[in-house]
Every structure is written in structure tokens, then in C-alpha cells.
Amino acid sequence: GGHSVTFVDPTTDEERTVHSAEVVEPPGRGVGVAVIYCPTLKVLSILQREEALEAFYKDNSSQKSEGAKDDDTNRSNHRSNNNERGVELDAMVHLTPEPVFRDPAYRSWCERFGSDVDHIALHSAETLEDRAASEEHSPFVSGICGGVRRSFVHDGLFPVPASCPLPKSIEQKHDGDEDGGDGEAAKVSDEECRPSLTIVEGRPMMDYVLMPRSRRGLNESIQQSPYSIDKLNGLREKVNKTGAVECAAKIVANHSEEMTEEDDGGNVKQNKEGDDACSSGRHGELIFTGTGSAVPCKHRNVTGMYLRMNNGNGMLLDVGEGTVGQLLRSWKSTLRSSSSSSSSDPVRAPIDEYTSRLRGIKAVWISHPHADHHLGLLRLLSERSAVCGTKEDPIVLMAPRDMFDFLSEYQSVVPRVRRSYVAVECSEMIHGRRRNPLGNKLHDDLGITYCAAIPVAHCRRSHAVVIDGTSFGRVAYSGDCRPSDRFADAARGADLLIHEATFEDGMEEDAVLKRHSTVGEAIGVAGRMEARAVVLTHFSQRYPKIPPL
Numbered sequence: 252g253g254h255s256v257t258f259v260d261p262t263t264d265e266e267r268t269v270h271s272a273e274v275v276e277p278p279g280r281g282v283g284v285a286v287i288y289c290p291t292l293k294v295l296s297i298l299q300r301e302e303a304l305e306a307f308y309k310d311n312s313s314q315k316s317e318g319a320k321d322d323d324t325n326r327s328n329h330r331s332n333n334n335e336r337g338v339e340l341d342a343m344v345h346l347t348p349e350p351v352f353r354d355p356a357y358r359s360w361c362e363r364f365g366s367d368v369d370h371i372a373l374h375s376a377e378t379l380e381d382r383a384a385s386e387e388h389s390p391f392v393s394g395i396c397g398g399v400r401r402s403f404v405h406d407g408l409f410p411v412p413a414s415c416p417l418p419k420s421i422e423q424k425h426d427g428d429e430d431g432g433d434g435e436a437a438k439v440s441d442e443e444c445r446p447s448l449t450i451v452e453g454r455p456m457m458d459y460v461l462m463p464r465s466r467r468g469l470n471e472s473i474q475q476s477p478y479s480i481d482k483l484n485g486l487r488e489k490v491n492k493t494g495a496v497e498c499a500a501k502i503v504a505n506h507s508e509e510m511t512e513e514d515d516g517g518n519v520k521q522n523k524e525g526d527d528a529c530s531s532g533r534h535g536e537l538i539f540t541g542t543g544s545a546v547p548c549k550h551r552n553v554t555g556m557y558l559r560m561n562n563g564n565g566m567l568l569d570v571g572e573g574t575v576g577q578l579l580r581s582w583k584s585t586l587r588s589s590s591s592s593s594s595s596d597p598v599r600a601p602i603d604e605y606t607s608r609l610r611g612i613k614a615v616w617i618s619h620p621h622a623d624h625h626l627g628l629l630r631l632l633s634e635r636s637a638v639c640g641t642k643e644d645p646i647v648l649m650a651p652r653d654m655f656d657f658l659s660e661y662q663s664v665v666p667r668v669r670r671s672y673v674a675v676e677c678s679e680m681i682h683g684r685r686r687n688p689l690g691n692k693l694h695d696d697l698g699i700t701y702c703a704a705i706p707v708a709h710c711r712r713s714h715a716v717v718i719d720g721t722s723f724g725r726v727a728y729s730g731d732c733r734p735s736d737r738f739a740d741a742a743r744g745a746d747l748l749i750h751e752a753t754f755e756d757g758m759e760e761d762a763v764l765k766r767h768s769t770v771g772e773a774i775g776v777a778g779r780m781e782a783r784a785v786v787l788t789h790f791s792q793r794y795p796k797i798p799p800l
Contacts (some may be wrong), residue, residue: 253271253275254271255268255270257269276465281339284343285307285343285344286343287343288346289345289346290351292356292357295351298360307364309363340364341368345370345371346373346375347373347375348375348381349374361448366447369459370451371459372450373453379634391549392456394550394551395412396486397550398412400486400490410581410585412584457469535559535722536558537558538581539555539788540557540574541553541571542788543789544731544767545791547573550795551790552572553624555627556568556728556788558721558722558726559722560699561698562698565608565613566615567612567614567615568728568749569616569624570615570617570625570631571624571625571626571627572627573627575627582601582608613696614648614699615631615649618713618730618731619709619730619731620653620712624731625657628648629661633667645670645671647672647673647696649677649687650675651677651714652676658672675688675689677704678712680702680703687703690702699719700719700720701717701718705735705742707730707733708732708735709730709732709733709767715727716728724745724747725744725746726746726749727747727748729768729773731767734775739780742782745780746782748776748782750768750776750787751773752790753765753767754768754770755770755799756771767789770787
């Protein structure tokens with residue numbers, strides 16, 4: 252097919268004719284890809300009888316039973332029609348749990364398609380245990396690289412992200428292995444694989460070429476891992492040039508001096524209370540699972556915070572989409588960087604840590620009904636219900652009325668969520684008017700002595716919150732809002748203020764229009780509140796990193 256084209260070559264001024272055969276591959280059968288979802292071996296038995304797939308079997312009839320031969324006779328017309336389409340099966344994408352994919356029956360079925368078919372395995376995490384134990388690399392390379400840079404500043408406060416190999420493990424690899432275990436390792440060559448199968452283990456950011464057929468397979472030009480030794484060394488060099496490592500070392504040294512005291516003889520000794528808290532893991536912790544507004548971006552997720560109390564339990568302040576996944580990655584990073592673990596089994600350790608932490612989440616605060624502050628709630632309630640089983644340990648869910656209307660509809664689809672929380676509307680816990688109806692439970696579970704809502708200007712039913720009795724003392728969180736004197740008065744003397752700062756200074760008109768705050772306005776609230784410390788969050792995604800300060 253195709254036509255010849257005659258033109259004057261500008262480099263030689265001579266007439267030249269290009270024939271289609273010079274630029275177009277010869278005609279051939281069309282490229283076919285089958286996407287297989289097989290969660291159980293029971294589904295496999297259904298797939299084995301699927302006529303559309305049988306048309307691509309390459310095994311001969313002698314391998315089949317008499318009944319199967321009869322079936323093939325009855326389906327010969329279908330097979331002929333499929334072949335007339337000129338389609339060749341080139342690849343099969345398998346969305347299956349790993350145990351199913353490795354089962355001999357499943358492998359035998361794959362063999363029936365012939366040795367020319369590539370099998371791309373995307374092992375789905377069907378259970379909570381699978382998700383907790385998964386070691387897949389994150390596709391959000393920019394975010395992971397940011398986490399790696401912070402770990403170079405202080406790996407105690409900022410552990411190496413779980414999605415990135417630890418530097419120590421990388422250094423122990425063979426000299427010739429520069430891809431951090433992600434290049435040729437994508438192809439499976441275990442003993443269970445039969446020689447006739449070509450199996451590719453899928454992973455984030457993998458590029459598989461289908462056309463032209465001469466280049467079919469993994470795109471080797473991008474197989475180098477973004478977490479290779481050279482990449483990590485480059486990140487370390489950039490961090491060292493900023494001076495952040497030296498600055499962090501000075502801050503840690505000053506903090507260490509504050510944590511010491513002199514005995515009666517003038518000898519310096521470590522503060523026992525602080526040392527015990529750190530060694531036991533029962534101390535305050537505040538994890539930001541996202542600091543962006545509206546939608547996730549490659550640098551940061553939407554709003555979510557995990558506040559851990561001195562007794563080891565915790566609560567969430569807003570639960571944007573992806574919050575639970577971010578917490579899982581954070582906990583796994585902390586776990587693997589720790590020198591000790593409650594579980595001696597390295598496979599069970601992340602699962603035990605995840606389930607323990609989920610059980611320990613006793614309360615959730617939702618500041619307002621915008622989706623970027625609550626879409627992660629459904630996964631949280633579902634997974635915590637799976638962990639706690641039939642135990643009567645519901646979460647205290649403090650939220651606007653709209654949230655409970657939303658959950659009521661969702662419960663008709665997933666009934667188990669119905670008993671996973673106890674509802675407290677924000678209007679039932681307004682500062683200075685009504686005492687939190689579940690204040691006693693919050694005290695028993697988290698040590699909280701006071702928790703109240705303050706109406707703020709954003710969308711309808713938006714509230715800030717003041718919490719006393721946390722591991723940080725008095726914590727105040729603004730949610731999304733314009734600067735509020737009422738909030739500043741209610742949380743006066745806060746030990747920690749978490750305030751939104753969506754816009755940079757100079758964008759006050761936009762802030763007023765969209766009912767958000769600028770960086771300067773947020774700091775102004777901290778001043779009027781006489782807060783000891785302030786953390787800014789909820790930055791507009793227009794800023795690649797953070798707004799100019």
C-alpha cells in the first residue's frame with residue numbers, strides 16, 4: 252500500500268522519488284492486546300471457556316479431551332471469523348494476585364497462547380496485607396526525590412521514603428548493576444516459569460513498546476531507575492551545597508543541650524523522661540500527608556494530617572484523597588529505618604505496624620465539606636473496619652452535616668462502614684456554646700481535655716478547631732478560611748498553630764475572592780493568637796514548591 256512521492260531534494264537540487272516501501276513496514280496482521288482480570292482460580296475456569304480468547308490458542312488438538320475437541324468443532328466458525336480480522340495476539344496484561352499468576356493451572360493456560368506472546372504481570376493487591384507488604388516503587392518520582400533530599404538533611408526526622416531503596420542496600424549491589432534493581436529485573440526468570448513463556452513484571456513508569464513489532468518489548472532507553480546510585484549521589488550533592496545539612500546539625504545539637512540537665516554534683520545527665528518517650532515510640536508526632544490545595548500534584552498531595560498522642564493513639568485532621576496511602580508509606584519508611592521492630596518477621600513487620608496504627612486512629616476532624624479535605628475518609632473507614640473486625644471501636648468523626656449525608660448514601664453500597672464511626676456535627680461542639688458530646692471518649696482514647704469548633708469564613712459549614720491535651724499542648728487548626736479574629740481569640744496561647752496559606756503576599760484580592768489566606772495573613776493570625784509556633788499549609792498548586800515567603 253501507499254504511494255510514491257517525487258520531489259526536488261533541496262540539498263542536491265535533483266529530482267528524487269521515495270517509494271512507500273522505504274518508509275513503511277510491509278503490511279502485516281494487526282496488533283492485539285488482551286487485558287485479563289482474574290482475581291481467583293474460579294474465574295480462570297470461566298476464562299478458559301471464553302470464545303474470544305480461544306481463538307488465539309496455539310496448542311494442537313491432541314492435547315485436548317474429546318469434549319474439548321467437540322467444543323472446538325462447534326466454535327470453528329468463531330475462530331475463522333477472528334482470523335479473518337487479521338489480528339495477532341502480541342501481549343497479555345494480567346491483573347491478578349501473585350499467587351494466582353504463579354499457580355501451575357494459570358501458567359499452563361498462558362502457555363496455550365504460544366511463545367510469541369509477552370505476558371505482562373500487574374499483581375493486584377487484593378487484601379490489606381498485600382497493600383501493606385507491597386514494595387512497589389512510587390510513580391511520583393518528584394515527590395520521592397524531595398523525600399530523599401530531606402532524608403539527607405536529617406534521616407531521623409525525615410526517613411528515606413519506602414518507595415526508594417535505602418542507600419546502604421544500593422551500595423551493596425554489584426558494581427555493574429547501576430539501575431537499582433529496576434532494569435532487567437523487570438523480566439521474571441524464576442524456576443516456576445516455563446521456558447516458553449516471556450513474562451514481564453510490571454512496575455510504575457514502565458514503558459512497553461507494541462509497535463513497530465521489530466521493537467516490541469520494554470523500552471530499554473528508560474529502564475534506568477530514578478533511584479540509581481548516580482541519581483541519589485546527585486541529590487546528596489545538591490543538598491550539601493545548600494548548607495541545610497550543617498544548619499540541621501546545629502539545630503539538633505542545640506536541642507540535645509536543652510534535653511540535658513545537671514544533677515546535684517554538677518554532672519550533666521540526659522533528660523530521662525524525654526529519653527524514655529523516644530525509646531518507647533510513645534511521643535508526639537505530626538505527619539503531613541499533603542500540603543497542597545484543590546487537587547494532588549506531582550510535588551505534594553492534598554490536605555491531611557496525622558496527630559499522634561503520648562499514649563500512641565492518634566487522630567486525623569482532614570483526610571484528603573490518598574491520605575491513607577501516604578500514611579502507609581510514611582510508617583513503612585519509619586519502620587525500616589528503625590533499628591528495632593516489634594515483629595521479628597520482616598514480611599509481617601509492615602503489616603503489623605499498619606494494622607496497629609489503623610487501630611490507634613481514634614478520631615477524625617473534617618473542617619469543611621470540600622472534596623480535597625475528605626475523599627480519603629472512605630478508604631480509612633473501610634480499612635479500619637477490616638482491621639478491627641466486629642470489635643466495638645468506632646472512630647469519633649467530627650464533621651459538618653454534609654459529610655454524614657454523603658456517608659449515608661455510601662453506606663447503602665458498603666454497609667460495614669455504618670458501624671465504623673460515631674457522628675458528631677461541628678455545630679454540636681462550638682467554642683463557648685456547647686461542650687463536645689464525646690469529650691469523655693476523646694479524653695479516654697487520646698488524652699484530649701478540650702476539643703471545640705470555631706465557625707470561619709470559607710464555604711458553608713466551615714470550621715477551625717482548637718484541641719487541648721495533645722502531645723504538643725494546645726493545637727489549633729484553621730481549615731480553609733479567611734483570617735479570623737474569633738479563631739485567634741479562641742485558640743489564644745496555642746503551642747502549635749496550623750494555618751492555611753494558599754496564596755503568596757500580594758494576592759490578597761484572589762484570597763478574598765476565594766476565601767483563603769495569604770502567607771502574611773496567616774502569620775498575622777499567629778501573632779494575634781500569640782502562638783508559640785506556626786506551620787503553614789494548603790499551598791496553591793500554582794507554586795511548584797511553596798509560595799514566596
